[in-house]
Amino acid sequence: MHYDTDSLQNKPAHNEFSARLSPSHPDMLKIFLIEDSLLLQELLGSMLSELDGVEYVGCADGEAEALRRLAENPVDLVIIDVELKQGSGIGVLDALQTDSDRYGTPRKVVLTNYGHTTMRQRCERFGMDAFFDKSLHINQLLDYVAAAAHDKSAH
Known part of the structure; x- marks a missing residue:
């Protein structure tokens, strides 16, 4: 199957998904996506925006931009790809783990093509x-996010 990614090239960082967001509600699970694939940004952004109790707040394709935006607007859950346009998902995980004063304490979810045990252990x-493995576990990722949103709204 061929995907037309050319039409995604000129999308601004705040795309039509963020335009559909309702005003922030304290019971909503705020999610930020760190992913270098424009196609996956579009697809996951759309899927996350449709989940009940979820506020998809945006995405970044590199480590520095992601950390800057997370410092400005802390979230409840971050979905992180390991391989990014600049830096790495491991660098993001490290920063989030070591500087909770700056980034808060979001749940850190890795979504990668590198689903082998060594990478999982490194992320742990x-x-x-x-x-979650991108090629196998998108539905499980969405189930995880839906459960996290339910947990947040129940408290």
């Missing part, structure tokens, strides 16, 4: 809360 050392 940096405080990852959940680990």
Whole structure:
């Protein structure tokens, strides 16, 4: 299957998904996506925006931009790809684990093509809360997010 990613190239960082967001509500699970694939940014952003109790607040394709935006607007859950355009998901995990004064204490979910045990163990050392393989576990990721949203609204 061929995906037309050319049409995604000129999208601004705040795309049509963020335009559909309702005003922030304290019971909503705020999610930020760190992913270098424009196609996955679009697809996951759309899927996350449709989940009850979820506020998809945006995405970044590199470590520095992600950490800057997370410092400005802390979230409840971060979905992190390991391989990024700049820096790495491991660097993001490390920063989130070591500087909770700056970033808060979001759940850290890794979504990667590197689903092998060695990468999972490395991410666990940096405080990852959940680990999903992009090619196999998108539905499980969405189930995890839905459960996290339910947990937040129940408290």
